[in-house]
Every structure is written in structure tokens, then in C-alpha cells.
Amino acid sequence: MSFLSSYPVVAEALAFAIMCGLVNVSHTLLYSFKGLYGLYASDPPVDGGAMLGRDRILGDSTTVWGLFVSLAVGAALQAFFSPFGLVIGGACYVGHGIGSFIKRRFHVPRGGYVPIIDHGNYAIVAGAVVASLGGLSWPAYGLAVVIVLAVHPLICLFGYALGMRDKKW
Numbered sequence: 001m002s003f004l005s006s007y008p009v010v011a012e013a014l015a016f017a018i019m020c021g022l023v024n025v026s027h028t029l030l031y032s033f034k035g036l037y038g039l040y041a042s043d044p045p046v047d048g049g050a051m052l053g054r055d056r057i058l059g060d061s062t063t064v065w066g067l068f069v070s071l072a073v074g075a076a077l078q079a080f081f082s083p084f085g086l087v088i089g090g091a092c093y094v095g096h097g098i099g100s101f102i103k104r105r106f107h108v109p110r111g112g113y114v115p116i117i118d119h120g121n122y123a124i125v126a127g128a129v130v131a132s133l134g135g136l137s138w139p140a141y142g143l144a145v146v147i148v149l150a151v152h153p154l155i156c157l158f159g160y161a162l163g164m165r166d167k168k169w
Contacts, residue, residue, distance in 0.1 A: 013143035016136055019077050019085065020123040020148060023092040025155065026073045027066055032164045046097070055104040062100045067093050084135035088126050095125030113169045116149065119156070123148040 005011070030043075043065040047057040074089015082088065099121035103114055116124075127141040136144070159165040 012140035017144040017147040023073045058100040091126035091129040092122040095122035119152040120149045
């Protein structure tokens with residue numbers, strides 16, 4: 001008997017955290033690809049540059065291609081791993097958008113760091129949505145958020161060391 005089969009909540013949390021992480025890391029890969037091929041201008045922000053007061057609604061990092069990539073990874077997750085894959089992909093993107101919205105309201109500059117928002121917003125929102133739909137237990141949701149908040153900063157440092165990110169966070 002394996003460790004994970006003895007602790008089904010841990011297995012459920014790890015599986016969910018990994019799926020959210022795959023959606024999130026796909027954005028880093030997209031960002032690297034855009035930089036490598038100079039494609040920033042071909043990836044418009046979903047807010048179209050609209051302002052709310054003196055700040056953008058979401059900013060330049062919440063893009064049309066980011067939405068497409070999130071949904072494509074979500075569709076792959078659904079095809080191979082979870083009936084909630086597309087929901088996970090979409091909800092991770094919405095979580096990123098909510099984080100961007102919050103950061104703009106507090107006048108955080110593009111690339112500025114805010115704890116939890118920059119390392120877990122996608123998993124917090126996606127987990128709440130999937131748990132509400134019955135696709136994730138609430139205890140696994142809580143554990144998955146803790147896992148993401150612990151592991152995400154390390155993955156960011158790794159991506160930064162590889163030159164895939166321009167910020168350590």
C-alpha cells in the first residue's frame with residue numbers, strides 16, 4: 001500500500017495543486033515564448049487598456065493569449081486527468097485576473113510583488129470553484145492552497161534561475 005493511498009486527502013490535494021501548477025506554469029512558458037520571438041504586441045490585454053480611475057482595470061499581464069493557454073491546458077487536463085480540467089483552467093485564469101485587479105486598486109506597479117496574490121490567487125479561486133461544484137473536498141482544497149503557497153515561490157526562483165522569468169517572484 002502506498003503512502004498516498006493511505007491519505008486520500010493528501011493525494012487529492014497534490015493532484016489538484018499539480019493541475020493548477022500546470023495551468024500557471026503554462027503562462028511562464030508563454031511569456032518566455034513571447035520574449036524569445038518578440039510577440040508581446042500580438043498578445044493584447046483582456047481589459048483592452050481600459051482604466052478604472054487612474055489605474056488599468058487589470059493591466060498588461062492578463063492577456064487574450066493567457067486566457068487561451070489557460071483554457072487549452074484546462075482542456076488537456078480534462079481529457080487526461082479530471083472532469084473539472086476546463087473549469088480549473090478557466091478558474092485559474094480568473095484567479096490571476098482577480099489578483100491583477102486587486103493589485104491595480106492598490107497601485108502596485110506592473111511586476112510588483114504582493115504575497116499570496118502573486119503565489120496563490122489562481123489556486124485559491126480555482127479550488128473554491130471546483131470545491132463548490134463538488135469536484136474537490138474542502139479539506140483537500142485547504143491543503144492544496146497551503147501546498148501551492150509553499151511550492152510556488154520555489155518554482156518561481158527556479159524559473160528565474162533558468163532565465164524564464166524576469167522577476168524572482
